[in-house]
Amino acid sequence: MTIAPPSARSSFRRFHRLRRSAALRGSIRETRLDPSSWILPVFIDARARDVTPIASLPGHARWPVSRAIEIAQRAAAARLGGLLLFGLPDEKDDGRAAADPLGPVPAALRAIRAAVPDLALIADVCLCEYTTHGHCGVVRDGAIDNDATLPLLADAAVAYADAGADVVAPSDMMDGRVAAIRAALDDAGHAETAILSYAAKFASAFYGPFREAAECTPQFGDRAGYQMDPANGREAMAEIAADIAEGADMVMVKPAGPYLDVLAAARARYDVPLAAYQVSGEYAALHAAADRGWIDLRRAAVESLTGIARAGADVTITYFALEAAEWLR
């Protein structure tokens, strides 16, 4: 039997025509990656004497305050958008250490602010790195006390704003924390400091490598009582709406890869800048597979970052930021 050439049908489209060369494909590409939209997570460790590699996050390290400027300079040279700072304190307590003006994050902020002016400096706000029990809120009688946590988060946010943070980013998932932080910042004369809320943050298995890096694994139970159920997309919209109403300047979906539908829905529904966090487990999984020769790290990383941008993220927090900026050169 003979088959009529497909071009005989008027509706037929020969898609291959525009895929015939790298130049053609590049000219019609819909989503372009831009390192200035990437934020690099950085761990500042008050106890580290030297730059200490993190086994679970290949290529990443815990930085002593005294050398924080070096990683900031690298990020600025790669023309990244900014840094997201996490702190490991000298000593963990009930969480108050998060607001210590001499703690690792304020100290690093002051040093970087003075030496590397071209980066957006974002300070993560949470208690889990600072508590002996590893939970993100105050624990009372074995349970998280949401409302008792708010003043501690607010104090930490003010301490980071005092030290020069452009943006504070609460990752704790306590209800009402954005309003509490906004009020405290305004009271302290920081009306210009922005809030990036981890608005739709899911109770994810993909945070494992981070918890090793930041020593914030909960010592009992899990975070399912305050972080979101991975199954809930509509509830994510409600979380985002609540945080915008409380004064969030930007909102985040976290993790990124398994939640691209949430990201796309948030993009369609809200007009505030939207961030995605490609978390530690997403990064570590790609590295582990690449180490076994099962995937090409560079192509897989660029593809994952492209998917996040295509889904609608304006800003992407990613452990690939430095190397991916290099790949795009």
Ligand code: PBG
């Ligand atoms: C803690 C926090 C976590 C991450 C950012 N802030 C871990 C958690 O909630 O347990 C995860 C980041 C990552 O996995 O890269 N508030």
Ligand code: ZN
């Ligand atoms: Zn936390």
